[in-house]
Amino acid sequence: MKEDKVSSTALTVLQGILYTANRKKFSHLVTDDMKEACKKILKSSKEGQKRLKQLDNKVFNLSVPIIEKLMIPGITLHYVLRKKYIEEFVREAIKRGFNQIINLGAGFDTLAYRLSQEFNSVDFIEIDHPATQVHKEEALIKTKIDNLHILSVDFSKQNLEDELKKFKNFDSDKKTIFISEGVLMYLNEDSVRDLFNSLKKLTNSDMEFIFTFIEPMSENRDSYGMLLNLYLKIKKEHLFWNIKKGKIANFLKSLDYEQKFLIDTDSFKEMYLPDIQATLHRGEAIVVAK
Ligand SMILES: C[S@@+](CC[C@H](N)C(=O)[O-])C[C@H]1O[C@@H](n2cnc3c(N)ncnc32)[C@H](O)[C@@H]1O
Known part of the structure; x- marks a missing residue:
């Protein structure tokens, strides 16, 4: 990502959640609490305020399904589904006694912000690229939550293990x-491997890692629209780390991890939308590893 620019995809995720919350068919998937937190964070930056305004614009709302169809059909709903699963997983982990939650590349995600107020005895750390982090800090600093901590790290340039070990609010026990x-x-494979290796070395106690990955685009052609396919054809390369679902267990093994669960689009459909017709994005899945 660009050095000095707030991540525009991180803003797009929040905007996508609020857009989905406004759709009758899917509004039940987004809690009021989540909506309020999304709005609060968007309000804190100029670019975020623009995104909020767009949501009140009729033309914008009419154009979203067309843009999605041309680029990544179902992506806004996908943001909501993946966040819903991750939140349920984290809540359940807290019940199992996990007392430190660290979000890597948190962007403008609201989970730590919301749960840190609900679970006072759990520490939450959000890590992101410095350019994105500054804006998040502005939004959260006014709230001052004792158990919510923020750290800037560029995963492609800095070693996560070193940076977290130096961070006073991190507790390896x-x-x-x-x-x-x-x-x-958004990382190359070497940075992804470094990140997995860092996490293993950071904790002396139980640890679990919940992450999302994308498959090569050729695996799910229908999940990418005409414009994106055209772009990829011209580029003739994949810019980012991707891996086929069938290969993820071995990839994890090579890093001394074990795959606990894999949650894909079929799982989302079964869990959250059993009776609802919807266009679902199939390019990204969630894995829980330890
Ligand atoms: C698509 S956003 C996702 C944000 C958030 N996790 C969510 O799902 O709402 C991608 C995030 O990755 C972060 N990111 C990308 N490259 C990074 C890097 N090299 N180091 C640290 N963070 C990075 C961006 O700043 C951004 O917040």
């Missing part, structure tokens, strides 16, 4: 959940 949602695809 705590039972830790690491989250990486919609992030690994």
